[in-house]
Structures are given as structure tokens and as C-alpha cells.
Amino acid sequence: MNNTYYEAINWNALEDVIDKSTWEKLTEQFWLDTRIPLSNDLDDWRKLSDLEKKTVGLVFGGLTLLDTIQSENGVEAIRYDARTPHEEAVLNNIQFMESVHAKSYSSIFSTLNTKAEIDEIFAWTNTNEYLQKKAKIVNEIYKTGTALEKKVASVFLETFLFYSGFYTPLYYLGNNKLPNVAEIIKLIIRDESVHGTYIGYKFQLGFNELSQEEQEKMEDWMYTLLYELYENEEKYTELLYDDLGWTEEVKTFLRYNANKALMNLGLNPLFPDTANDVNPIVMNGISTGTSNHDFFSQVGNGYLLGSVEAMKEDDYLIGVPKDTH
Template sequence: MEKQKRYFNEILNGESVKKNVSYYKSVDWNRLEDAIDKQTWEKLTSQFWLDTRIPVSNDRSDWRQLSEEERDVVNKAFVGLTMLDTLQSEEGANVMREDVRTQHEEAVLNNILFMESVHAKSYSTIFISLNESKKIDEIFEWGDTNERLQYKAKVINDIYQNGTGLQKKVASVFLESFLFYSGFFTPLWYLGNNKLENVAEIIKLIIRDESVHGTYLGYKFQLGFNELSEDEQYEIVVWMYDLLEKLMVNEDKYTEEVYDKVGWTKEVKTFVRYNANKALQNLGFPAYYDEGTAENVNPIVMNGLSTDTSNHDFFSQVGSGYLMGEAEAMDDDDYDF
């Protein structure tokens, strides 16, 4: 809605909403300014997927066996992820276009933009496969009014709208490589306990995409950062760590709100710090949180990051887990818990 308002205000004020271009230059993928653009494009297109090909409804038997508290945790974790992916699909990749270094980079951003929309839609597939409509409305109402979720979205979007090109990249990498992971903990934990395997399959595919997005934008950040003067570098580093600490304070409170009822809070906080260190690594900086090491993360959850489908690195391919399956038919009785 905000984008539409800005668009119509620009028209009413006589401002142009189009780029002033005197000529158009055809993109030539045979002449690359940066080989990483092509490598990333090929990586992203090779692992293309859609949520509709994964039989999430087959997890309903596992879902029925979860306690009310556990189902609440799953739903809240996923609606939080939905909000962040919605922000990325509506603003994140869009605002990055203003600072592209190559035409090929813009093409990669177009791919990222589309897949963020696929991610956001995927959570709705999970919701409708496991919950009745009334419950889904309650879940989204909780997410849309939750103070901690709104804080995350507003802080990141403010940078997207008002920050420099490098600040926008930092915000995006923090979102994709760090803030998502308090939500990702839940399905990875259940996967390690042989539950909700199809739900986890979607999450593993999303994690694999986000790993590439974070690595790519972190690389682009480093290119711009290395061109700054020493004073300019110092300024953005101070700003970056201040942002990290503010986001972490909020993330801790959000984690407590979602996970205290099932006793996972401490483990989730460790997992979040592990991924905050990963985000810094993507940006070219050392680890910041001593406790955020792979050895300190719940091994069941770490194993979920290391499956064939979702290797947590830049070079994994479409996993063997991405197979079309036969979905279980859903009856009205399925909604009676």
C-alpha cells in the first residue's frame, strides 16, 4: 500500500516515476564485468523450486500429535518468517536496484525478488495444510500486531528507504542471514526428530536460497566497502555493529516470547548468534558472538542445515529431497484436534 501511495503522490505532484534514459543498452551475458553475477544466476536458476510440488498435507499426522503449545510455536515462527519474506519481496531486492554495479547484477536481483515471493507464499501453503481458516486469521493478526516483529520490519525498511547503498546491503544480509533463523530453528528441530518432514523440506529449500542471497549481497557490499576511504569505512562499521546490537536485543525478546513456553529459548538464542556471525562473515567481518559457534548449536538443528537438499554453502545444487509427491487428501475431520 505504501508503494502505491508514493506512486500516486509522485503523479499528483507532477514528478516522474520513470527513469530518464537517453538510450537502452542490451545486456550481454557473454561479456561479463563480474563473473560472480553469472555464477550466482546459474546457481539460483539451477535450484528453482515451487511450494506446490511438496506434499505438505502429508505432515498432518505429525501435526495432530503436537501439543497445543508446540503448534502455537510453529505457527508464530512461520508467521514471523512470512512477514520478513514479504518485506524482502516488496522492498528488499527492489531498493538494491538503485545501486547495481552491472546489468547482470540487476538480473540476479530480479531472480531474488521473485524467489522471495515464492518463499512468502510457501508459508501460506504450510498454514492452509495444517490449520483451519479461522486459526490462520488469528495467526496473521498476531504477526501483524506483534511489537517485536514490527520493530524488525520497521528498522530494516527504514534503512531500505533512507540508507546508503552499502547500508541497504548490510540490512538485507542481516535479515536473510540472521533474523530469519529464530524462525528456522523450529522446523529444523522437528526434522531432526523425524516430524513435519515435508514442512522442513520447504524450509530447507528456503534456507538454501537465503544462503545464496546473503552471500551474494555480502560480496557486493565488500566491493563497495573496499572502495571507501578509511574514515568512511570506520563510519559504516560503527553503524553496522550498532545496528546488529539493536536487532539482537529485540531478537532475544522475540525469541523469549515465542519459545519460553516450550523451553527452547536458550538454544534458539545460540542458533541466532551463530547465524549473526555468519551474516558478518558474508559481509567480510569476523565473528562477533563467542557463543555463536557450530559446536554450541543443538546438533540436531545443525544437522538440518547439512542435508543434501540444504547444504549451508554457496555451491549446493538442487537436492534429492526436492521430489514431487502424492498429497494426502484432506477431510473436514482433519481440523478436529
């Protein structure tokens, strides 16, 4: 007679070593927004134009919404289809860090903005047509999609849709402005890089179990979804950046990251854009080593950035020729 009602998780009996390596990477990278001295950016902030300040606020409002979806619905939707108990543990970590990300933007707001400005930002975020559309597209997949479709939506959100917002702080960092705000964004990007590759890897495990006909049907659905999201993201980008004159550069950055999302999922890139086409100031913002604000607990992201960036595509890609990257 089997007396087992509930099995304890055993990290010494791994079904998938990627679960353990991802857990270790995520816990090594743990950080909190409260450790970053955001007030040190106030001098830079005061020198920005009113239009730039407004754009920064709206950008972070949009990012807050996306991270809220991930922390409240996205990870929860994926957890039901976890292949191993260790995967569930990794997803628990990811879900918590998505909440940290969402809270971090409010820390930025409370440092840079007045209460009235913050209220205005959230009112815009909660009613903007294009922002709400992408939230609805992704969240409806979380609610009604298949296990694989939910993973695709998650990877598209984390590796693609965030980047219309990430462009702004990376641009300022590349111009030696708002370094502490950008420190938070780089910490978030570092997390999202692992989240996107890990969930993309789990997608590929399931995708490779499908018949050829099912795979072709799934690929068609994925590319159709990406086109729908990109068309909406173009309009969102135009709304945010036309007045600053940044729109076309941001769209290039979006296409570059859409390709990375596809590669996380084991598919070939769709757009011709590469890192060489992205504004070099922004790419410099991504690659620049950052200050370590708390040496003893190593909260800053500079000390781990290189090792994490090395894990972006190849570590988790299965069955995709390396020359497609």
C-alpha cells in the same frame, strides 16, 4: 552521433563473473511450494501439543512478514545501486524467489491450520511489538539508507533474523517430524544462503572503495545495528519459546547466524558461538540430505544442498583472513 537510447544486456560480456555464477546457481535451484506434498505431514502435526502447534504458526507468520518485506521493498531498494546489468538480472531472480518464499508459508498454513487459526496468526504477525520493530528498523533503512547500508540490512535480515523462525522446523526435522514442511524451509535456507553471500559480496566491493575513515564509520554503524536487532530478537525469541523451554538454544542459534551474516559482509565474528554450540539436533536438520519429491524435474533440495552449502562464506569473502572463520 550515438544513437543508443537503451543498452541490451549482453551475458557474453561480463564485468563480474560472480553475477553469472550466481544466476546459474539460483536458476538450477528453482522450486515451487506446490511440488512439496505437505499433507503427508498431517499425522505428525496431529501428534504435536497445542503449544507446539501455536508456536509453529506464530513462527511461520513472522517469517512470512520478513519475506514480504524482502519481496516488496528489500530487493527493490538494492536494485537502484546495481553495479552491472547482470546484477540487476540476479536481483530480479532473488525478488521473485522471495515472493515464492512468502507464499510457501501460506501453503503450510492452508495444510495444517483452519481459516480461523490462519486469521489469528496473521493478526498476531501484523501487530506483534517485536516483529513490527524489526520490520520497521530494516524497512526504514531500505527507504532512507545509503547503498551500502541497504545491503547490510538485507544480509542481516536473510542470514540472521530469519533464523529465530527457522529453528523450529529444523528442530522437528532433526527429530524426524514434519519432513515436508522442513523440506520447504531447507529450500528457503538454500536460497537465502546464496542471497546473503551474493549481496554481502556486492557490499564488500563498495566497502573496499571507501577511505579507511569511512570504513571505520561504516563498521561502527553495522555493529550498532546488529546489537539493536539482536536485543530485539532476544525479546522476540523469549516470547516465542519461553513456554517450550527452547529460548537459550534458539539464542545460541541466532548468535551463530549473526556471525555468519557479519562474515558474509567481510567482517569478523562478534559472538563466541560456533556451530559446535548449536543444538546438534538442529544442525543435523540443516545437514540432513532430503528426499527428492519429483525425480525427473529434481525439485527436492537434497541433490544440490552440498554444493550450495560449500559456497556460504569463502566464495564471496574479499580480503578477510580465512582463519577468522
